[in-house]
Amino acid sequence: MPDRLSAIRTRAALRSSARTSAELLLLLLTAAAALWLLGRMWPVLWPLVVALFLTTLTWPLTRFLRAHRWPATLAASVVTVLSLVVAAGVVALIAVPVSSQSGQLVDGVVDGIKQLREWAAGPPLNIDDAQISKGLDAAVERLQDSAGTTVSAVVTGVGTVINGVVTAVLAVFLMFFFLKDGPRFLPWLARQLPGKYAVHVPAVAERGWDTLGAFIRSQALVGLIDAVLIGIGLWLLDIPLVLPLSVLTFVSAFVPVIGALFAGFVAVLIALVSNGLTDALIVLAIIVGVQQLEGNVFQPMIQSRGLGLHAAVILLAVTLGGNLAGIVGSLLAVPAAALIAVVWNYVREQLTERDERPPRDGEADGGATVATV
Known part of the structure; x- marks a missing residue:
């Protein structure tokens, strides 16, 4: 006799799917409202x-x-x-x-x-x-x-400069x-919150601070590697202004995409006007190679170790942040992903059930811990 679908189980599965979909939709709406509020x-x-x-x-x-x-x-x-x-x-x-x-x-x-x-003026253009x-x-x-x-663009640019200042x-x-007052912030925050929030929120904030510091240090290390490698290439080609270009490369590493493009454009332009087309093309090849190593090797490896994120997660976060908010989104994508991971890991720790039964024969002293999500 062929197996038949159970009507009771089918209705239960549909109700469970509908409830899960509604909960996911509510979470998405909450996230959209939070993003809108952040924009304002x-x-x-x-x-x-x-x-x-x-x-x-x-x-x-x-x-x-x-x-x-x-x-x-x-x-x-x-x-x-x-x-x-x-x-x-x-x-x-x-x-x-x-x-x-x-x-x-x-x-x-x-x-x-x-x-x-x-x-x-020569062939083939003539x-x-x-x-x-x-x-x-x-x-x-x-x-x-x-x-x-043009005037409108200039006015917009002046306004952007003023806002930047x-x-x-x-x-x-x-x-x-x-x-000056940073160490006093978490105790003050704990006094303002009721109940368990006075424990959980400061704990998450402290972990988030450590994660943000790891991001900045890893970004600085990546910029230093870029500056050293590109500076060595420029020095070997006897390009002028090697030190300023290296410093510019390091500083621009903190501004994703646009920073690297700007620093690379300046280096290639100086190589072109000082050493000629051949050296300019070599400089361009060096910069492209270093940027590829940075984006696909150095940055994911260093940040994944410092932030506890997989390299693929970092690449996807930068891509998503750039599509959502441009340069600023690319800059904040990695620390935002790391902070989300911090909150998620802390919530998992709090929701994990610990078995505090007495140890059985053959088990290590102190009992065993069973983690269930």
């Missing part, structure tokens, strides 16, 4: 996020000073001022050599343009000066026609207060 609060949250990143970089020095009996305010002030001095030094390390060799670079750009025109002048006139005319759009200033002030 982003002008306030973004300086806070930047301040937290800066604090994770500067907290080890602050902790060292406070451990040697420095007052909290004095330690935070010294570290904040020292951070600003270091940032100014990095800018000077890039700007001073560039300005001292600006004449050489300008001459190289002019020579490069001349070589480009000579190449365009473009003469009259055609080039005509093309330039057409470009100027098109630029004049789009003057309104305001964000930086707020982030520095917030970093100072985090360095």
Whole structure:
């Protein structure tokens, strides 16, 4: 007799599937509402996020000073001022050599343009000066026609710069207060929360802080590897401004995608105007190779160890963050994924049932622990 479907079991499976689907839909709606709320609060949250990143970089020095009996305010002030001095030094390390060799670079750009025109005038393009002048006139005319759009873009760019300056200033002030009052935050938070929340929320916050520090340290290590490898390649090719380009590569590592593209473009441009097309192509090959190693080997391996995430999870998180929120999404995708993992692991620990039965014969002292999810 052939097997028949049980009507009772089928209805029970359908009810269970419907209930699970409704719960998943509710979770998705909650996540969408949370993302919408974050978007509305982003002008306030973004300086806070930047301040937290800066604090994770500067907290080890602050902790060292406070451990040697420095007052909290004095330690935070010294570290904040020292951070600003270091940032100014990095800018000077890039700007001073560039300005001292600006004449050489300008001459190289002019020579490069001349070589480009000579190449365009020969076969197979055979473009003469009259055609080039005509093309330039057409470009100027098109630029004049789009003057309104250009002005609008400039105004938008100025607004972006102003917002960036305001964000930086707020982030520095917030970093100072985090360095000064950070150790008092978790005890204060525990006093404000009722019941078990006074234990669980500070515990998750402390783990999240450790995870954020691991992310910043791993990102700095990846940037250092990029800067060293690319700097060695530039030095072997005798490209000018090796040190500023290496520093720029390290700093740009903290800005995913755009940072690497910008640093690579600057290095290739300098190689082109100073050493010619062949060396520029070699520099481009070096940068592409190092970036491939970074994205597919160094970054997933280093961050997976520091954050406790699998390399594939990191790659997927960066891809998803970039699609959802562009550059900022790529920057925050990995720490966000790591913080979600921290919360998930903590919840699993709290929901795990521990068997506290007395030990049986042959078992180790202290009993066995059975974990069920």
